[in-house]
Amino acid sequence: MKWEGNRESDNVEDRRGDGGGGGGGGGFSFGGGSLSIGGVVIALILSFVFGINPLTLLGGMEGGAPPQQQQATGPKATANDTETRFMKTVLADTEDTWGALFSAQGAQYQPPTLVLFTGRTSTACGTxxxxxxxxxxxxxRKVxxxxxxxxxxxxxFHVSGxxxxxxVIAHxxxxxxxxxxxxxxxxxxxxxxxxETEGNALSVRLELQADCFAGVWAFHANRSRQILEQGDVEAALSAATAIGDDALQRQAQGYVVPDSFTHGTSAQRTRWFRTGLESGDVAQCDTFKARQL
Known part of the structure; x- marks a missing residue:
C-alpha cells in the first residue's frame, strides 16, 4: 500500500502507556444490561483465541451489570514510529474521502477521533x-x-499487509x-x-454495510491518490474472510450457528467489500434493502 508522504491526521489520541485506561468493569457495552453488538464481538474473538464455545460466553454475558465508566485521559502527542504514522495517514485518507463524498451531497463530514490504547481504556460506551x-x-464518536x-x-488469522x-480502520x-x-x-x-434472531440479522446488515463503506473509501482513495499495490485487495479480502462469523465459529467450536451471526459470513463480508470497492457508490451499500446478502 502506498501511503508514505500522504497527509497525516491530527485526530488521533494516543493513550498507550497510560496504565490501561482505568479500572472498574470488565467489559464493553453500548448500554444497559442486555447483550450488545460489542459483546458479541468479544465473545467471538475470545472463543477463537481460547477455544471456548462462543454460545457459552454469550450466555454468561447476558444480563451483566454495565461497566463502570471513567473519565478518559486527555489527548497527548502521538508517537512518531512508522506504525503510528501509518494509522494517522489512513485516518487522514478516510477524512479526505468521506469529506469529499459528504460535500458532494451538500453536507459536512465530521471526522471521528482514533484512540490508540493498550490493554483497556475508558470510553463513553463503557470500558x-x-x-x-x-x-x-x-x-x-471515537474509533x-x-x-x-x-x-x-x-x-x-494468518492475515498481514x-x-x-x-x-480494519476503514470498516x-x-x-x-x-x-x-x-x-x-x-x-x-x-x-x-x-x-434475538431478528436483532442479529439487523446487526449483520449493519456490519456488511460498514464493509461496503470500507470498499467505497478504498475506491476513492485509490482513484485520487493511487494507494493500491499488487496484492493489497487480496490481503483485505483475506482479512474479511478470516473474521466472518462462520469462519470464527468453525474455528472455535467446529460448527456454525447461523442464527447467532452478527457480522456476516466470510463470503458476505468479501462480497460487500468488493461491492464498495468496485462501484465507489454509497447507494450500492444499502444492505437493508438487499434481498440477498
Missing part, C-alpha cells in the same frame, strides 16, 4: 478492552484500537458514517422490539 478488537463508540490486534491477525490493516470509520447518517440509531431502535 473498552483489547479482547473486543477494534471498535467504534457512537457516544463519543478505538489496540495495535496488538494486528499481531493477532497475523499470528491467529498494510492494506488489510487499513481495511470502523464506516460505522461512524452510519452514525452520522442515522442508520445505526435506526437499527438499534429496531432491535429493541425484535427477537
Amino acid at each position: 473498552g478492552q483489547s479482547s473486543t478488537g477494534p471498535f467504534y463508540c457512537p457516544a463519543d 478505538y484500537i489496540d495495535l496488538a490486534f494486528y499481531r493477532l491477525m497475523k499470528e491467529r 498494510e492494506f488489510a490493516q487499513a481495511y 470502523e470509520v464506516g460505522h461512524h458514517v452510519q452514525h452520522l447518517l442515522g442508520v445505526s440509531d435506526q437499527v438499534h431502535q429496531a432491535q429493541q422490539s425484535a427477537s
Whole structure:
C-alpha cells in the first residue's frame, strides 16, 4: 500500500502507556444490561483465541451489570514510529474521502477521533478492552484500537499487509458514517422490539454495510491518490474472510450457528467489500434493502 508522504491526521489520541485506561468493569457495552453488538464481538474473538464455545460466553454475558465508566485521559502527542504514522495517514485518507463524498451531497463530514490504547481504556460506551478488537463508540464518536490486534491477525488469522490493516480502520470509520447518517440509531431502535434472531440479522446488515463503506473509501482513495499495490485487495479480502462469523465459529467450536451471526459470513463480508470497492457508490451499500446478502 502506498501511503508514505500522504497527509497525516491530527485526530488521533494516543493513550498507550497510560496504565490501561482505568479500572472498574470488565467489559464493553453500548448500554444497559442486555447483550450488545460489542459483546458479541468479544465473545467471538475470545472463543477463537481460547477455544471456548462462543454460545457459552454469550450466555454468561447476558444480563451483566454495565461497566463502570471513567473519565478518559486527555489527548497527548502521538508517537512518531512508522506504525503510528501509518494509522494517522489512513485516518487522514478516510477524512479526505468521506469529506469529499459528504460535500458532494451538500453536507459536512465530521471526522471521528482514533484512540490508540493498550490493554483497556475508558470510553463513553463503557470500558473498552483489547479482547473486543477494534471498535467504534457512537457516544463519543471515537474509533478505538489496540495495535496488538494486528499481531493477532497475523499470528491467529494468518492475515498481514498494510492494506488489510487499513481495511480494519476503514470498516470502523464506516460505522461512524452510519452514525452520522442515522442508520445505526435506526437499527438499534429496531432491535429493541425484535427477537434475538431478528436483532442479529439487523446487526449483520449493519456490519456488511460498514464493509461496503470500507470498499467505497478504498475506491476513492485509490482513484485520487493511487494507494493500491499488487496484492493489497487480496490481503483485505483475506482479512474479511478470516473474521466472518462462520469462519470464527468453525474455528472455535467446529460448527456454525447461523442464527447467532452478527457480522456476516466470510463470503458476505468479501462480497460487500468488493461491492464498495468496485462501484465507489454509497447507494450500492444499502444492505437493508438487499434481498440477498
